[in-house]
Amino acid sequence: MTLLASYFPAPRDRRDPNAWDALYLDQAIPVDPVAKAYMVQDLQSWSRRYLLVPIRLVANLSLAMILTLKRLLPFQFHAYQLMHRTAAWFLQTWVSPAACYLIVRHLGIGSNIVNFLIDNGPDSTLEKSQLYPRTVADLAENAFLEHDLILYNFLLDYQAAQQANPDWVGKLQHRGLSYDSIQPLEVQVAENHTSPLRVLDLESAIELFKVFYSLWLTCDEFERAVLSLQLDETIACHVSVVTGDHHWNHLVTNRHPLAPNSPFHAARDLILHGILSEYLHRYLEIRKQQHLQDRDLL
Structure with a gap:
């Protein structure tokens, strides 16, 4: 059975307006309607109200122990397959279907955005992302690690292509x-x-x-993954150069990759990264719709 949208606003009471309904119905910042329904549904879950704070405490204490021990070890180790298979099992066993939907969808959004920049960048022959998982089980195939590798390799390739093609924006x-x-x-x-x-x-x-991520990656790999969350500003700037539109960049809050955040803030940064990716993807979808309409009028 495929997950279906299940958010339904409550009947309106002007003396007791529902805050979540207001967030869901407001269109000041366009978001994919299905994804937004799951976001607002997720925000109202009892686990977020009652379990998030103790879970954050336990997670940060565990993270401190793991990072300290791994830094003291004379060697580094990783276990990519174990990490991803554990993550897929964890998601399928303990995590709500709505949250799983948003996680799987996020990786495809990242691929669409990277490929859009390649198509319209200084060298359209750069290697594109093929990471489009459809199910939670697909994540077991090193999907999270590949997501990071795709991003960093894209940035390095893109920079080299810009240097080799200085007049690419005019073209x-x-x-x-x-x-x-x-x-x-x-x-x-x-x-x-x-x-x-x-x-x-x-x-x-x-x-x-x-x-899990800090345990089964090397310290350098975990640090690279945490830093990637602040590259939202970098990607947003690249999109603005391509589209010629900088008006929406104020929505980007994960900024300043040259001043990395603490890994203890990684979960919150990842939540923001997911939301900002949804914003950017919807922005590009709207521009695509306008482009097709303009083309049909010609």
Whole structure:
């Protein structure tokens, strides 16, 4: 059974307005309607209200112990397959279907954005992302690590291409933008109402998952993953150069990668990273719709 949208606003009471309904219905910042329904549903979960604070405390204490011990060890180790298989099991067993949907969808959003920049960048032959998981089980194939590697390799390739093609922006303006890479994302997450264990909200799940991540990656790999969350500003600037539109950049809050945040803030930064990615992807979808409408009028 495929997960279906299940957020329904309550009847309006002007003397007692529902805050979550206001967030869901407001369109000041466009977001994919299905993803937004799951976001608001996730924010209202009892696990976020009652379990998030103790989970964050336990996770940060565990993270401190792991990072301290691994820094003291004379060697580094990693176990990518174990980490990803454990993560997939954890998501399928303990995490709500709505949160799982948002996690799987996020990786596809990242691929669409990277591929859009390649299509409209200084060298359209750069290697594109092929990371489009459809199910939680697909995440077991090193998906999270690949997500980080794709981002960093893209930035290094993109910078080299900019140096080799200094007049690429003028050429882009002449030929126009391509939105072929902004494609619909197919996510299939089974909704298992018979399991009383699948209750964890997105942020609680990420707090626990960062412990797995720190344990099964080397210290340098974990540090690289944490730093990637502040590259939202970098990606946003690249998109603004391509589109010629800087008006929406105020929405980007994960900033200043040259001043890295503490790994103890990684879960919150990852939540913001997911929301900002949704904002950017929806912005590009709207621009694509306008582009197709303008083309049809010609």
